[in-house]
Amino acid sequence: NNGVLLGDERLRFVATDLVFAGGPFDAGYFELADRPLSVEERLVVRLGEEKGRPGPPPALGPVEWPQARRDTALRKYNAEYAVGGLAEIERARGMAEAVLIAEGSHRSVFVSWARHLVRELGLGLVGDSLTRFVRLFVETFGLVGDRLEVVEDGVDRLVVHRFSRLAVPQYENWAVLPRVIEEAFARAWCVVSRVVGEEVEVTVEESRSDGAEATVWRFREIG
Structure with missing residues (x-):
């Protein structure tokens, strides 16, 4: 694709x-x-066809491709690669199938990597369990260049997703992430929370796909 x-x-x-x-x-x-x-x-x-031997990729010139441009391109590629696969599944098999795969793959990846990311991002000693988990969520999406803001709402935390690269406008209805996919990610993060601390319920309060200015995620500690 x-x-x-x-x-x-x-x-x-x-x-x-x-x-x-x-x-x-x-x-x-x-x-x-x-x-x-x-x-x-x-x-x-075409098995067996000879087209040369695999080698290293060509070097990118530092003038045309300074490090900042490389970093931006990598973040954009990573975001589109992840979401593009889901968009193609939705096109070929329907949104219900895309939602199942989105939730399962997201859960599997971040359950596996959550503890490592907490250490790598220096979050081990950050505040209470809820604060640490919300920071993990924000920093994780930040790896692809997304911008998020944390707002306190009583005992809950709201995360306002101001900007996101998680979109593939080449596909119909994927210019922004569909709400059902966001909700699949939210359910996956509920499971991830148990890996790094107290269980947290994650829900989608507002979604850009519904016309909101920004997607808003709600984090509520359970128990």
Whole structure:
């Protein structure tokens, strides 16, 4: 689906080596067809075709690609890669399937990485359990360049999602993250909370997909 995400439906990938077929690695190359391709034509398998040996990527010039530009490109790519897969699942299999995969994959990734991120981001000694968990949420989305603001609301915390890269406008209804996907992420974070402290209920209070200025997440400690 690289061609779809890049806005050129002529792009396809040709696989020349596959580990499951006995190859030493997974390898291949991209090529442009002379016409837009159907979904079934975006991947072609030509095992054994010789197209050179894999090597390192070409170096990026420091003038055209200063470090700040590289960092921005990486954050944008990471965000679009994650959400683009869900958008394609929704297109091919429906939103219900995309929601299930969004919740399951998000939960699996962050249950696995939560403790490491707490250490890596220096959050181990940050305030109480709820404050620490909210900071983990904010810092995690910040890794892809999102901007979030924390607001106290009684004993709860509200996180206002001011700006997000988690969008793939190439897909219909994905110019902003659909509310049902945000709610899937919220349910996943409820489980993640138990990995790093007290259980926290995470819900979506407002959503940009409903026309709100910003998505607002509510965090409420349970118990």
